[in-house]
């Protein structure tokens with residue numbers, strides 16, 4: 001009765017909002033629903049839930065332009081340690097961690113698109129309080145699922161492993177050491193009453209620092225699994241060898257975590273994992289990032305399991321030494337490296353992960369009626385998984401939880417003595433996503449019919465036209481957002497100077513109100529740039545490009561001498577510089593091309609002399625050619641065009 005009433009209320013409310021302004025709309029976006037791709041759609045959000053995904057245009061109070069971007073279900077990290085081995089080991093250290101670090105680490109997860117996280121082995125009372133604080137909005141961070149302590153043998157991992165460093169409080173809260181079936185059932189029951197979301201067992205901990213960790217007695221393990229099922233909880237098991245994996249699955253465990261570290265000896269394990277209620281969580285990043293040989297072994301098992309149809313789960317096993325949030329993206333990338341297609345790897349952190357944690361009716365898929373937990377990234381991770389690192393916005397429960405474009409409320413603009421924002425330093429476009437891959441980066445360029453063949457003709461021909469081979473960097477804007485080398489910004493109050501790594505070319509941009517020279521008198525590979533300030537944004541206008549075709553990237557994207565480029569630089573955080581680009585080119589582009597990137601500040605010890613093209617070679621004249629400039633000799637590799 002109560003349920004029916006709520007459903008009726010929800011329906012009438014929906015029909016009203018259909019005619020009103022929507023809460024939030026992501027328009028013109030490529031969608032990965034968690035199951036399949038939709039090339040272009042609008043996602044409509046109302047009341048914290050997705051109400052529509054369609055090609056029909058829609059407006060919203062919050063409108064996110066999805067052009068050149070991809071929307072995915074918020075990511076689910078099914079294996080994370082929020083405190084254990086992160087907070088320190090004693091109760092005092094843990095309390096201190098909550099006060100000083102917890103919020104920052106939870107936000108780092110959100111910033112990377114992780115909207116749900118399952119905590120393992122964290123002290124029950126504390127993690128349940130964190131879950132409450134997140135639900136009530138006292139903390140910002142992912143939706144938290146908890147299992148409490150990890151069931152293990154008396155003296156098993158993690159009770160006596162280095163995790164707790166002998167601290168008794170840590171040992172008693174991180175691990176539930178059980179000796180008998182009765183103990184096992186009693187503790188599962190107690191945790192169920194406390195409201196945990198699942199159960200985690202360390203069945204066979206393997207070998208740590210040369211000491212074999214004690215294995216849980218098989219009947220005790222079976223009792224934990226059985227009691228969990230009776231209480232409606234899914235038990236998963238930490239195992240690192242094949243026989244133990246088979247035993248926990250035979251007992252009815254929902255999934256194995258980590259899995260065998262040795263090559264499989266038969267098809268038995270993959271067969272056991274094939275049942276619908278089984279998952280395999282290999283934790284490649286957590287276990288193999290410093291061990292390439294182990295990666296090869298586990299990658300083989302993952303690839304075989306995937307091919308057979310096993311549900312693979314991406315989970316980070318994040319703890320103190322790993323970057324929260326980012327660790328899950330690394331895991332997804334490693335699954336691709338192991339042989340999963342990007343779409344399958346993304347499923348393992350979305351729709352498959354939702355089934356794994358038993359929340360598939362609420363999260364993990366973008367569809368009407370589902371929670372509006374949405375990750376929007378720049379680019380297309382379905383074609384290039386590294387684009388997953390290019391977070392644009394994260395929507396949680398229908399609200400913008402992270403916006404890469406917006407300055408944070410606490411950010412104070414650093415300024416020069418003359419009041420100009422101080423943008424000086426070493427910068428690089430989103431690291432790890434640029435350059436050299438020959439994938440189409442410049443989404444959104446539309447060529448005129450006459451220009452298309454020139455672009456298409458370039459594809460696959462990397463020999464003489466390879467920009468790096470020429471020591472060329474593809475001119476503006478490639479130097480800023482495509483090539484994987486940093487650049488340094490200087491300001492002297494009148495000029496804005498950009499000094500690039502690799503070809504070591506320098507762009508001097510006067511901000512003194514002067515205008516472009518006559519193109520007959522001056523033109524160049526990088527054109528002529530003039531800057532002015534609009535509020536705290538530096539606007540740079542560039543024309544006067546040299547005659548002839550100019551490559552933008554390895555894909556053959558290009559502009560010609562008629563291009564007019566406007567770049568806008570806005571500092572939006574101590575280490576984030578927003579770069580907005582607008583390009584018109586009446587002889588190449590069918591329409592104005594716009595793009596945005598957020599440049600990241602490089603570490604202090606990074607230096608633009610790290611990489612140089614043609615070390616010692618002084619001739620970079622091809623970067624400064626004028627209309628009547630004739631090169632003295634051909635560059636290596638071919639004719640100059």
Ligand SMILES: [Zn+2]
Nearest residue numbers: 079081120317
């Ligand atoms: Zn773990």
